[in-house]
């Protein structure tokens with residue numbers, strides 16, 4: 596299939612609208628369309644259904660570039676890639692044939708509706724539970740922080756199984772299903788365009804053919820697919836944010852000249868060292884994320900440890916680097932709408948996205964100490 600744009604052209608479109616997406620806090624429709632036009636809406640879907648069948652290392656390279664261009668766009672794109680990958684990995688052939696082609700072309704966008712207000716960062720402890728009705732079930736309750744909320748076409752919803760001993764279920768619920776509505780407004784300090792809002796389900800009817808992979812398949816979806824795709828994806832986006840922050844600091848340092856020395860900030864040795872330290876941090880984050888993606892793709896025994904470490908390292912790096920980069924810009928950068936200020940705000944979301952870094956550090960520690968992941 597011929598696509599009207601190259602990825603490079605799409606990235607140019609996305610970068611050009613990043614400031615506007617942030618200022619107006621709008622869902623990045625144009626940027627997502629550019630990614631669809633570049634043929635990467637189905638990056639994580641099999642080629643047989645129109646996707647690109649890309650490996651995890653390819654996914655992290657693409658997400659890093661989108662993250663550097665616009666963090667909000669990258670966030671919405673990431674949730675789509677994770678949602679469709681998780682369905683494609685565990686759904687029946689008929690379900691994949693039904694859903695995947697329109698996700699692969701970007702005719703329909705998808706997202707994950709996992710988190711709930713009650714269980715917060717422990718999204719894998721879903722409390723929403725299907726209730727039997729009319730030969731099927733209904734879903735009742737609220738999902739919180741749903742990226743692309745009200746804008747995505749399909750929501751991959753995590754619930755407990757109707758029979759609690761079966762564990763977790765995952766459902767595909769279209770935005771237009773009766774009983775679906777969205778509430779609240781995304782007021783987060785960063786990722787301003789990611790439209791992460793509440794999804795309210797008021798006796799939303801669901802049929803067996805909307806359940807991905809049958810009763811109880813949810814646990815496998817969460818831990819075998821969502822975990823590697825999401826953790827690596829969010830890590831890659833954060834490497835992109837950190838990279839963009841260093842680039843913005845570099846541009847600022849080259850452009851800002853003092854009148855009394857006739858020297859640019861870039862000519863001061865202390866600041867040269869400071870920017871070098873940030874550069875080293877970004878390369879280190881990038882290397883860890885790429886290594887983790889390679890290990891996850893090859894099924895290495897220690898892949899999960901690497902994937903968890905990559906998310907912690909990359910998101911901590913984005914927070915630290917964007918903070919120091921803002922400092923390099925001085926009072927001029929410490930202003931609403933300076934690019935350094937945007938990168939700083941965007942660079943502080945990753946650490947608290949679940950599994951949060953606090954949780955991941957606990958899980959890494961437990962694994963290294965020979966204990967099961969959960970206490």
Ligand SMILES: Cc1cc2nc3c(=O)[nH]c(=O)nc-3n(C[C@H](O)[C@H](O)[C@H](O)COP(=O)(O)OP(=O)(O)OC[C@H]3O[C@@H](n4cnc5c(N)ncnc54)[C@H](O)[C@@H]3O)c2cc1C
Nearest residue numbers: 707708709710715716740741742786791944948949951953
């Ligand atoms: C920009 C953004 C986009 C998001 N997009 C989505 C999405 O598309 N879909 C989705 O399902 N969710 C999404 N989320 C939700 C997210 O991943 C978390 O579920 C949510 O941020 C949890 O917030 P909370 O305030 O309820 O956390 P809380 O559960 O209240 O946690 C608060 C803090 O306490 C810590 N903590 C919690 N429990 C423990 C414990 N037992 N021991 C030690 N520390 C603990 C946590 O690490 C965290 O630092 C998004 C979040 C953000 C910020």
